[in-house]
Amino acid sequence: MxxxxxxxxxxxxxxxxxxxxxxxxxxxxxxxxxxxxxxxxxxxxxxxxRGEMSTEDGQRTGRLKEEVLLHQDNAPYYKSVKTMAKIHDLDFEFLPHPQYSPDLATIDYFLFSDFKRMLARRNFRRMKR
The missing domain is CATH 1.10.10 (Arc Repressor Mutant, subunit A)
Structure with missing residues (x-):
């Protein structure tokens, strides 16, 4: 059924x-x-x-599944000729990876936590002007 x-x-x-x-x-x-x-x-x-007596399943909100966005991260397998041809054949919308994007650069997250630990419990003399 x-x-x-x-x-x-x-x-x-x-x-x-x-x-x-x-x-x-x-x-x-x-x-x-x-x-x-x-x-x-x-x-x-x-x-x-609630009084909704229809047995039809209503439309659902959420993520649309009609189109595919490919976010390229400059990995070698994305740049191969076969891969690029397949991406073109499937009509995927291609989003190139930006050279530097602060919202995607997660390396800083780990850098500052180590930096904070390194500076913990250190006393610095006040610099005179």
């Missing part, structure tokens, strides 16, 4: 006045290997209680 058919069965159990545990038990008895989980059934029951 596909997801839509399971949603119809969950809705049927809801309309018959069964609770989520009873719905899960019935679905497990009939479809032991493919029945939806408890949390899935609870989510659909909550939706039905």
């Amino acid at each position: 596909d997801k839509k058919e399971f949603r119809v069965l969950i809705k049927y159990c809801f309309l018959k006045g069964k609770n989520t545990v009873e719905a899960k038990t019935r679905l497990d008895a009939e479809f032991p290997d493919t029945a939806p989980g408890k949390s899935n059934i609870k989510d659909w029951y909550a939706k039905f209680r």
Whole structure:
């Protein structure tokens, strides 16, 4: 069975006045290997209680999967002729790696922690002007 058919069965159990545990038990008895989980059934029951009686799965927000962005980091395998040809064939949007990008340069994170430890517990004389 596909997801839509399971949603119809969950809705049927809801309309018959069964609770989520009873719905899960019935679905497990009939479809032991493919029945939806408890949390899935609870989510659909909550939706039905809110008055949303459609069994269609709504559109989801989040990351779009329609296009691929490739962030090149100047690794040799990205610059090979075969790789560049494949990237072009797949119509990937190609983002070249900037020469220096402070938000991507994580080396400073480790540099300053060592620097701080090195300077800890040292006393410096005040320099006169």
